[in-house]
Amino acid sequence: MPEQCYRDALKLGQKEYRACLSKGISPVLPVMDDFIPEDRVNIGVKLGTVQIPVEFIVGTKTRGRTTSFARNFMPILPETTEFAAKWEALCQAHLKDGIRDAIKVYEYMNRFYVEEGNKRVSVLKFFGAVNITADVTRVMPERGTGPETDLYYEFLDFYRVSHINYIEFTKKGGYAALQESVGKAADETWSEEERRGFATVYHYFRSAYEELGGGKLSSTPGDALLAFMKVYPYGELYNLAPGEMKKRVSKMWEEVKLQQEKEPIEVKPVPVEPKAGLITKVITTTAATVMGPLKVGFVHDKTPTLSGWTHGHEQGREYVAGSLGDQIETVSYFDAMAEDPGKVMSKAIADKCDLIFTTSPVLLPASLRAAVDNPDVLIMNCSINKSHRYVRTYYARIYEAKFIIGAVAGALCEDGRVGYICDYPIYGQIAGINAFALGVRMVNPSARVRLEWSSVAGRQAALDKLRSEGIELISSMDNARLYEGPGKPIGLSRVTDSGQELLASPIWNWGVYYEGLIRQVLNGALRAEYISSSKAINYYWGMSAGAVDVNLSDAVPGGVRRLAGYLKEGISRWIIDPFIGPIHVQGGKTVGEDGRPFGMEDIIAMDYLVENVDGRIPVYEELSSTGKATVESVGVEVSRKSEGAV
Numbered sequence: 001m002p003e004q005c006y007r008d009a010l011k012l013g014q015k016e017y018r019a020c021l022s023k024g025i026s027p028v029l030p031v032m033d034d035f036i037p038e039d040r041v042n043i044g045v046k047l048g049t050v051q052i053p054v055e056f057i058v059g060t061k062t063r064g065r066t067t068s069f070a071r072n073f074m075p076i077l078p079e080t081t082e083f084a085a086k087w088e089a090l091c092q093a094h095l096k097d098g099i100r101d102a103i104k105v106y107e108y109m110n111r112f113y114v115e116e117g118n119k120r121v122s123v124l125k126f127f128g129a130v131n132i133t134a135d136v137t138r139v140m141p142e143r144g145t146g147p148e149t150d151l152y153y154e155f156l157d158f159y160r161v162s163h164i165n166y167i168e169f170t171k172k173g174g175y176a177a178l179q180e181s182v183g184k185a186a187d188e189t190w191s192e193e194e195r196r197g198f199a200t201v202y203h204y205f206r207s208a209y210e211e212l213g214g215g216k217l218s219s220t221p222g223d224a225l226l227a228f229m230k231v232y233p234y235g236e237l238y239n240l241a242p243g244e245m246k247k248r249v250s251k252m253w254e255e256v257k258l259q260q261e262k263e264p265i266e267v268k269p270v271p272v273e274p275k276a277g278l279i280t281k282v283i284t285t286t287a288a289t290v291m292g293p294l295k296v297g298f299v300h301d302k303t304p305t306l307s308g309w310t311h312g313h314e315q316g317r318e319y320v321a322g323s324l325g326d327q328i329e330t331v332s333y334f335d336a337m338a339e340d341p342g343k344v345m346s347k348a349i350a351d352k353c354d355l356i357f358t359t360s361p362v363l364l365p366a367s368l369r370a371a372v373d374n375p376d377v378l379i380m381n382c383s384i385n386k387s388h389r390y391v392r393t394y395y396a397r398i399y400e401a402k403f404i405i406g407a408v409a410g411a412l413c414e415d416g417r418v419g420y421i422c423d424y425p426i427y428g429q430i431a432g433i434n435a436f437a438l439g440v441r442m443v444n445p446s447a448r449v450r451l452e453w454s455s456v457a458g459r460q461a462a463l464d465k466l467r468s469e470g471i472e473l474i475s476s477m478d479n480a481r482l483y484e485g486p487g488k489p490i491g492l493s494r495v496t497d498s499g500q501e502l503l504a505s506p507i508w509n510w511g512v513y514y515e516g517l518i519r520q521v522l523n524g525a526l527r528a529e530y531i532s533s534s535k536a537i538n539y540y541w542g543m544s545a546g547a548v549d550v551n552l553s554d555a556v557p558g559g560v561r562r563l564a565g566y567l568k569e570g571i572s573r574w575i576i577d578p579f580i581g582p583i584h585v586q587g588g589k590t591v592g593e594d595g596r597p598f599g600m601e602d603i604i605a606m607d608y609l610v611e612n613v614d615g616r617i618p619v620y621e622e623l624s625s626t627g628k629a630t631v632e633s634v635g636v637e638v639s640r641k642s643e644g645a646v
Helices: 002-023 038-042 082-096 118-126 147-162 174-181 192-211 221-231 242-251 253-258 308-327 341-350 361-373 398-412 429-443 459-468 510-522 525-532 558-572 600-604 625-634
Strands: 045-053 057-060 103-108 111-116 131-139 265-268 294-299 328-333 355-358 378-381 392-396 417-422 448-453 473-475 492-496 499-508 536-541 548-552
Touching: 002 082, 002 118, 038 131, 045 103, 057 118, 082 118, 111 118, 118 131, 147 174, 174 221, 192 221, 192 242, 221 253, 221 361, 242 253, 265 600, 294 308, 294 341, 294 510, 308 328, 308 510, 328 341, 341 355, 341 361, 355 361, 355 510, 361 378, 361 625, 392 510, 398 417, 398 429, 398 473, 398 492, 398 499, 398 548, 398 558, 417 429, 417 459, 429 448, 448 459, 459 492, 510 525, 510 536, 536 600, 548 558
Parallel strands: 057 111, 103 131, 265 536, 294 328, 294 355, 355 378, 378 392, 392 536, 417 448, 417 473
Antiparallel strands: 045 131, 103 111, 473 492, 492 499, 499 548
């Protein structure tokens, strides 16, 4: 038996050796001494005896055994050698009692290099062992030497509290996200029982992942698990049987595959028409394949009597119900966050809705779960910069309107000071702040924009603070809060002791937006976009699609009105772009290439403020309860952190 095992292992080693030669890479084990200076090794941190993943053992500490093993740790020396006899003896010991003696290794960047025990590693790799006991010395890389090093130091923070070393991520923030996903605070340690429980969940998940083809993906099982837990919370997985785990992973395989995309989001800035003949080729869950009208549900987090945001989307629903007539049937579901939003989604699906719009970012988690569990229902969420294959997202390029309103403010401010009150530090809103500030600076280069946040201490407190500084021109709410009464203007106002005078308002044309989206569902173009792309699809329409507009009051002088008109025409025709590089931002940095417009992805993902803004992006602890809930779903990265505010 040991002799046959060696022959089989030898074949694997020879095969690996030849494969490496054909690829032009070294066919033998990497040697740590070749790329890590001895002085750095000498200051390594001793971790003691721990369990390490066998798959992460990738090389040797010294050159002594490089001629004995192929790159996969399988032997390459003939069966007649003393080496082969010793390997077979270890094989026999493993089959009888198991290999128990700890090997000695050095760890660098969560990869292990063997100093003592190469043959033990070879035998255990041959038998498919998962872990091995090892005496580990950790060699630390220099900080700030690249993305891989940054990611490694994130791993070290996670390892310090969890002592888990077998899960890896390819993108920054993965370890912190895992800590959060299992319900633990950032610095909260794991108990031994919690480690065992997670190991079971991870083992079952990884087995399903690999059975379904995960080994062919460039992303890691850790990346996939994070995506999986956004749909199926960790608490649901703790006692899940392997068969049920595989069933659930299979249901959301498109979401798993998305994690390998370097740029997982594809932004659609304009409506598209289907190609000729495409409708007959595309199978859709729309009016083309069901009898009767397309039933469209609108799920809102609040009620239209209390929320201007919900009111605006309801106006959009009423508009599209009238414009599309008997092609569609619409139904609304209000105040979903007052109860379990998942139950509201289930009701909409039970009511036979073919297409469901969820009109708030806080409804994204429930939308994603419903979409995975009900693949025949098309679900779209009103948010931006979220990468999910099963839920499309849509949002308006309101920053275009903000740029124009900023230009109006810059033209009207006499003291060079303008105020801006923003609601939530979420994707899309930061672009709005920056576009407004750039519009101000375009017509008034020395003017400053003072930024406050209503999601910190409330809108009135933010307004009072700006007024206490003597600022009169203030851009505030983008949507009226109806419970505050009709006398609270939105947009840019001149605020004095005698009252508020509305000057300019951004317009969200949700009716036009919904009509465009639903028409793309009816004609098959939206389904075709999904089939032809491997990425998450974000719709991000603006003035060119009629989804965004600006309204100016009669108090705005004629010359400024003409300027606003020129800007609107130019933006609508893609002649004028608010974001042209280079742009100077806070901290003395410069972003963007000279003379080139920013890409849509760059605009959406903005997490910095331009240099003529006085203020910063708040961190999580500073936000109200509603602000925290919103930021948890679609907040910019800095707003989700406990430190490092800008």
